[in-house]
Amino acid sequence: xxxxxxxxTYSDLLSSLFTEGILNQQFTELQQLQDxxxxxxxxxxxxxxxxxxxxxxxxxxxxxxQQVVDYKKIxxxxxxxxxxSASIGAQRIRNVCQGFRDYCEANDPQGCFSCMQQLNxxxxxxxxxxxTLFKVEQQIVASGGSVPMIQ
Amino acid sequence: MERxxxxxxxxxxxxxxxxxxxxxxxxxxxxxxxxxxxxxxEVTTCGLARVALETLRERKNKFDIVxxxxxxxxxxxxxxxxxxxxxxxxxxxxxxIDGETSRVMKGVQHGACDYLLKPVxxxxxxxxxxxxxxKKMHEVKEIEGQEFTCADLHLIREAGFExxxxxxxxxKKRKEEYNDQDGSDQSAAxxxxxxxxxxxxxxxxxxxxxxxxxKVGPKKILDLMNVPGLTRENVASHLxxxxxYLSRLQKQNEDSNLGNNRWADFNPKEPxxxxxxxxxxxxxxxxxxxxxxxxxxxxxxSETQPIKPTSHFEEDNKVKRKTSSMxxxxxxxxxxxxxxxxxxxxSEPLTPSKHPNWTGGLPLVxxxxxxxxxxxxxxxxxxxxxxxxxxxxxxxxxxxxxxxxNETGDLLDVKPALMDCIKAISPxxxxxxxxxxxxxxxxxxxxxxxxxxxxxxxxxxxxxxDLVPLPEDLNLDSSLQEIGCFENVDLMNSIDYFQxxxxxxxxxxxxxxxxxxxxxxxxxxx
Numbered sequence: 001x002x003x004x005x006x007x008x009t010y011s012d013l014l015s016s017l018f019t020e021g022i023l024n025q026q027f028t029e030l031q032q033l034q035d036x037x038x039x040x041x042x043x044x045x046x047x048x049x050x051x052x053x054x055x056x057x058x059x060x061x062x063x064x065x066q067q068v069v070d071y072k073k074i075x076x077x078x079x080x081x082x083x084x085s086a087s088i089g090a091q092r093i094r095n096v097c098q099g100f101r102d103y104c105e106a107n108d109p110q111g112c113f114s115c116m117q118q119l120n121x122x123x124x125x126x127x128x129x130x131x132t133l134f135k136v137e138q139q140i141v142a143s144g145g146s147v148p149m150i151q
Numbered sequence: 152m153e154r155x156x157x158x159x160x161x162x163x164x165x166x167x168x169x170x171x172x173x174x175x176x177x178x179x180x181x182x183x184x185x186x187x188x189x190x191x192x193e194v195t196t197c198g199l200a201r202v203a204l205e206t207l208r209e210r211k212n213k214f215d216i217v218x219x220x221x222x223x224x225x226x227x228x229x230x231x232x233x234x235x236x237x238x239x240x241x242x243x244x245x246x247x248i249d250g251e252t253s254r255v256m257k258g259v260q261h262g263a264c265d266y267l268l269k270p271v272x273x274x275x276x277x278x279x280x281x282x283x284x285x286k287k288m289h290e291v292k293e294i295e296g297q298e299f300t301c302a303d304l305h306l307i308r309e310a311g312f313e314x315x316x317x318x319x320x321x322x323k324k325r326k327e328e329y330n331d332q333d334g335s336d337q338s339a340a341x342x343x344x345x346x347x348x349x350x351x352x353x354x355x356x357x358x359x360x361x362x363x364x365x366k367v368g369p370k371k372i373l374d375l376m377n378v379p380g381l382t383r384e385n386v387a388s389h390l391x392x393x394x395x396y397l398s399r400l401q402k403q404n405e406d407s408n409l410g411n412n413r414w415a416d417f418n419p420k421e422p423x424x425x426x427x428x429x430x431x432x433x434x435x436x437x438x439x440x441x442x443x444x445x446x447x448x449x450x451x452x453s454e455t456q457p458i459k460p461t462s463h464f465e466e467d468n469k470v471k472r473k474t475s476s477m478x479x480x481x482x483x484x485x486x487x488x489x490x491x492x493x494x495x496x497x498s499e500p501l502t503p504s505k506h507p508n509w510t511g512g513l514p515l516v517x518x519x520x521x522x523x524x525x526x527x528x529x530x531x532x533x534x535x536x537x538x539x540x541x542x543x544x545x546x547x548x549x550x551x552x553x554x555x556x557n558e559t560g561d562l563l564d565v566k567p568a569l570m571d572c573i574k575a576i577s578p579x580x581x582x583x584x585x586x587x588x589x590x591x592x593x594x595x596x597x598x599x600x601x602x603x604x605x606x607x608x609x610x611x612x613x614x615x616x617d618l619v620p621l622p623e624d625l626n627l628d629s630s631l632q633e634i635g636c637f638e639n640v641d642l643m644n645s646i647d648y649f650q651x652x653x654x655x656x657x658x659x660x661x662x663x664x665x666x667x668x669x670x671x672x673x674x675x676x677x
Binding site for chain 2: 026029030033038041044045048049052076079080082083084086087088089
């Protein structure tokens with residue numbers, strides 16, 4: 001594929017992520033941290049997040065499906081997820097977590113379940129979009145081009 | 152790793168700052184590590200609080216600052232914070248995604264230097280070195296401020312008095328004032344040690360009298376004294392002590408109503424301590440430091456070995472370090488209120504405030520109180536000018552503590568209020584990391600407190616026996632020497648001196664210029 005096209009695709013993709021609120025400023029911070037010493041930094045961090053968040057979400061799901069729901073435990077997990085998502089700028093996920101915590105506090109099963117669903121949704125979206133972004137980035141790098149930065 | 156602390160080159164300074172990051176979130180750990188590396192800091196990461204604590208314990212003095220998350224599965228971040236404050240006394244910065252005021256407050260209460268909200272920005276991390284620097288400056292000042300003069304000990308006794316409600320509000324206020332002054336002293340960390348010799352003090356006193364005690368101020372005194380090399384700060388701190396001392400005298404004067412009777416009314420409730428000052432001080436172990444009323448002191452009861460009858464003193468002219476029957480330091484100090492230009496200064500008030508994180512769980516070791524010291528301890532105190540005996544530290548943490556109020560002479564019975572004061576002094580005698588050359592390792596002083604065994608084990612770690620080679624900006628030497636002075640049975644002599652208006656204190660403490668503050672000022676005991 002044409003390098004400039006690749007780069008265009010990348011830029012558009014990244015922009016839309018920001019516009020849609022999937023990513024926020026924190027992601028840009030991460031990108032700025034990346035340098036020649038550590039060219040795969042953002043990718044590594046996001047990958048870590050995928051693993052960690054994936055695990056947490058599974059935990060949450062199984063906890064919610066218990067006979068007796070342990071809201072404290074769920075709240076702890078959600079809190080963790082909230083922190084993780086904030087680390088990479090996964091804004092929407094973070095926001096869902098915020099609401100999720102409120103429902104936990106209220107011991108509201110309905111609210112919790114609905115949040116759980118949202119969480120699953122957001123996480124999947126996030127994961128797929130970022131994976132695409134990384135793919136394009138890799139292609140750009142492979143073509144010898146530079147990865148465009150936002151702003 | 153050796154790193155030189157060179158505060159003057161502030162641009163270069165934060166580089167290589169050794170940070171320990173503790174966070175159970177792997178994403179955050181990675182990000183923080185990257186950020187801190189970008190700040191040119193040296194980063195160690197840890198995913199578990201427990202492991203972090205172990206690391207800190209093992210590699211003491213290998214870290215300058217800890218950055219920790221609040222919510223961790225194995226240990227509450229606040230708890231970790233407490234531990235670090237207690238054991239290593241490193242600055243700790245808390246982080247959390249939760250910015251609720253109550254949480255932040257909790258962090259501060261537990262001693263956090265700062266509380267950062269996640270996502271943490273680079274610029275916030277870049278500034279963390281200020282906490283390290285600030286802490287070191289603070290500690291250096293503390294140490295410098297802790298001139299162990301007889302006045303200091305005096306004040307420490309005061310702590311005991313305070314406990315009994317004997318301190319006036321004025322005293323307390325002055326204590327605070329003094330602390331504030333010390334704390335806010337912006338002078339360079341490295342101050343020249345000022346030895347307040349008898350002559351210098353005389354000059355000071357005359358200057359004060361000339362100006363008029365009411366109108367006195369450090370600058371005026373300094374100018375009038377016209378002593379080269381003396382700084383305003385030196386004078387200011389000296390003045391504070393002087394004021395405290397005078398107010399104390401005044402108070403005691405009022406209370407005891409004894410005026411000039413130094414020896415006359417002295418009223419031993421205990422059998423007089425052996426006049427034989429050369430004998431082991433063990434005898435005095437049981438004497439408290441409560442001054443005998445005969446000295447114009449407020450002595451609630453004198454279980455103390457009272458000041459020997461004059462006859463005794465005259466007999467025993469031997470200057471002995473291991474004083475066994477010396478009246479409490481304070482006694483000498485507060486001889487009477489009749490000397491307006493009394494030269495013995497009360498020591499700086501010691502406050503626990505300087506050590507917010509330190510709840511000091513260790514028993515205080517050394518009783519520096521003059522009269523009733525265990526022989527060994529007397530040695531320590533008096534030998535500070537040379538080398539304190541290492542074995543002094545084997546029994547307890549290397550802290551100079553003043554166990555003034557302890558009637559049984561048992562160090563471990565120090566009363567709480569006194570504990571605080573002692574804690575405040577204690578960093579002085581903690582073992583200092585052998586690698587210290589400047590105030591590089593000052594923070595480790597406290598840290599080493601709890602690791603006594605380690606201290607001994609580690610080669611090159613300075614223990615009590617190495618106190619002499621301490622960095623010069625520590626006034627320890629002079630302070631300790633001064634204390635040593637008091638230890639002297641010279642007090643016996645000094646009683647004579649008092650009466651004869653001794654000019655110089657050079658005979659005390661074996662002729663070394665240990666004693667900065669003239670124990671006996673003619674005026675005091677006139």
